[in-house]
Amino acid sequence: MLYWDSINPKNVLDVFNAPQLTVSGISREIGTMKLQALMVKWMNSFLRFYSVNGSMDAIQVADTINLVLEIYPYYTQYDFKLFFKMAKMGKFGEIYGRMDGEVIINWLKKYDAHRATVAQSESMKYADKFKERYPAEETEGVTYPEYLAIKHRASMGDKEAIKQFTPP
Structure with a gap:
């Protein structure tokens, strides 16, 4: 006590x-x-x-x-x-x-x-x-629906979309 x-x-x-x-x-x-x-x-x-x-x-x-x-x-x-x-x-x-x-x-x-x-x-x-x-790196991101749209455009031959899938 x-x-x-x-x-x-x-x-x-x-x-x-x-x-x-x-x-x-x-x-x-x-x-x-x-x-x-x-x-x-x-x-x-x-x-x-x-x-x-x-x-x-x-x-x-x-x-x-x-x-x-x-x-x-x-x-x-x-x-x-x-x-x-x-x-x-x-x-x-x-x-x-x-x-x-x-x-x-x-x-x-x-x-x-x-x-x-x-x-x-x-x-x-x-x-x-x-x-x-440890500050976060500033990166541009996309939403999943945007990703799917870019992927579809890349599969159709869109050069800008293909460039977005190319690693830096």
């Missing part, structure tokens, strides 16, 4: 730049039961934040954790810490007096979509760096 309390990701990029030991990796290292116990502590800390009519009992928490581990085995502790922070800040919607597994799973879907969007954006930025180093 000391490590959990010490981490404070502010955005998804912080998650991507953090140590990448996934929950499935943690499970292999310390065992599934110990991971589930850790996640119960993380989840209970999150649930205490809310003042709702009915709180989740131990079985609901355990079921939710098992579903989360099954759906998101690639998440790290940083993902969960950021997710809980964003949820507390209302980034995924209001709760209207109810906090249960369904709400958490739906919020995680929204977090996952946000995470995927950021990952895609970062991947495109990274790819764009290579475009600057």
